[in-house]
Amino acid sequence: MTDPKEVDLRAAINAISDVVQNRPRALRVFDQIYMKAGDMVLQSELVARWADKKRLAFIGDGDAISVCVGYLQNRKILDYGPSKITVFDFDERICGAVKRFAEKEELTQLDAKLYNCLDAFPESACFDYFYTNPPWGASNEGESVKVFAQRGMEAVGYSGEGMIVIADDNELSWPKRVLARIQRFSIDSGFFVQKMMPQIHQYHLDDAPNLRSCNLVIKALPETRAPGLSAAITEAVRLENFYGRSSTPRVRYVREKKRLDYGKAHDDEYELEMLEAEK
Numbered sequence: 001m002t003d004p005k006e007v008d009l010r011a012a013i014n015a016i017s018d019v020v021q022n023r024p025r026a027l028r029v030f031d032q033i034y035m036k037a038g039d040m041v042l043q044s045e046l047v048a049r050w051a052d053k054k055r056l057a058f059i060g061d062g063d064a065i066s067v068c069v070g071y072l073q074n075r076k077i078l079d080y081g082p083s084k085i086t087v088f089d090f091d092e093r094i095c096g097a098v099k100r101f102a103e104k105e106e107l108t109q110l111d112a113k114l115y116n117c118l119d120a121f122p123e124s125a126c127f128d129y130f131y132t133n134p135p136w137g138a139s140n141e142g143e144s145v146k147v148f149a150q151r152g153m154e155a156v157g158y159s160g161e162g163m164i165v166i167a168d169d170n171e172l173s174w175p176k177r178v179l180a181r182i183q184r185f186s187i188d189s190g191f192f193v194q195k196m197m198p199q200i201h202q203y204h205l206d207d208a209p210n211l212r213s214c215n216l217v218i219k220a221l222p223e224t225r226a227p228g229l230s231a232a233i234t235e236a237v238r239l240e241n242f243y244g245r246s247s248t249p250r251v252r253y254v255r256e257k258k259r260l261d262y263g264k265a266h267d268d269e270y271e272l273e274m275l276e277a278e279k
Contacts, residue, residue, distance in 0.1 A: 011077050012041050016068055022101045023064045024093040026204070027254065031135035031144075031243045032062040032091075039201045043215075044068035046197075047131060048081040050163065050217070054128040056082040057155040059117060059148045060089050063133060067101050070110040081109075086127070088115040088151070091254040116252050117151050118239075121230040125157025133165035133213070139241035142166075142178035146185050147233055147242075153189055158226040161194070161219045168199045168214035182216065190224030193217070 016037055026032040035043065040063065047056075048069045058066045066087045073081035087098050089112065098112035115122065130152030135144040145166055152162045166182060167175035183193055197215040205211055233239070242249050 007045055008077055009041070011075070012045070012072060013037070015071050015075055015077055016040050016044065019064050019067045019071060019101070022067070022097050023062075024091070024097055026062060027091070029243065029247070030091070030251075030254070033203045033205050035063045035065075035133075036202045036204060040065065040068055043201065044072055045078060046215070047163065048073060048078050050161075051082040051129045051131075052080040054082050054160075055084040055126065056086075057123075057127040057130045057152065058085065058087040058089075059130060059132040059152045059155065060134060061087045061098070061131075062089075062091070062094060064094075064097070065131070065133075066110065066112075067098055067107075070102070070107040071105060073109075074105060074107050082129075083109060084127075085110045086123075087112040088117075088121075088155075090114065090116040090252070092256040093254060096256050114253060117147055118233045118249060120232050121151050121154040124154045124230050125159070125226070127155045127157075128160045130155045130160070130162045131165075132162070135243055136167040136175070136213075137178045138167070138174050139245040139247075141174075142181040142185075143238050143240070144242050145178060145182050147238060149182065149185065150189070151230075153191070153220075154226070154230045156220070158190055158224045159220050161217065162191070164216045164218065165201065165213050166216060167211060169211055170199075172211075179214075179216070186216075186218045191218040191220050194219040 020037060026034050044065055047065060066085050069081055070085055072078045089095055092114055095112040095114050098110065102110040132148045132152050134148030137144045149164055164182060166178060169175045186193060193216065195217040199212040199214060201213045239248050241247060
């Protein structure tokens, strides 16, 4: 990882606000919980520095950190960043938002592909690094995190690095259990924990406003070999409570309803109350 540079904070915050404006609303039913803007700035700089000149796969990206990284690099706010960024997400709204923003801002290194992590991964061993901020697994002891991490490992061909963003809280027991299971899963998969950055992100989460997450950076051991071809995940034990309690996956894709007014308020969000003279 290269040394951090002094970043123009105002320019960075304004750039992140452009990305947030473009981002679709979170679907809480699928554990989409968005990181707060200040932490997005810091996280984007960190990811850009960590993955400098690397091919980076995002296994899901509701936060739009992928877009932030590419945009900060393109605007010359950062002079480092990945050479290629591809987002794999089952939400067509997210993929569409990434692609439209990339086209508008000429982010040639950024792309998005519709993909459900329960299906076989389509581009195994095509990337150097992976990043994922998955459903945190509070109701399934981290099985959902393991699924997203596995797809990331397949993306890098079990030979690169990954950054896994998961819950990290001193007051709750389940984040500790999940963190331990993910570290064990990483080791069993031929990776070791290279670095952990504890409790550095906050989220727009009404029922747990103080819950934070950490960055868990893992790296493949030199002798690690891929266990075989990527395959669909169908085992019931891995699917139970995937998006929360009593929430087994039944949706393959979240489809986007096409509109002409992206980035603007929907007609069904408001009504107009006229001045007396206009009634």
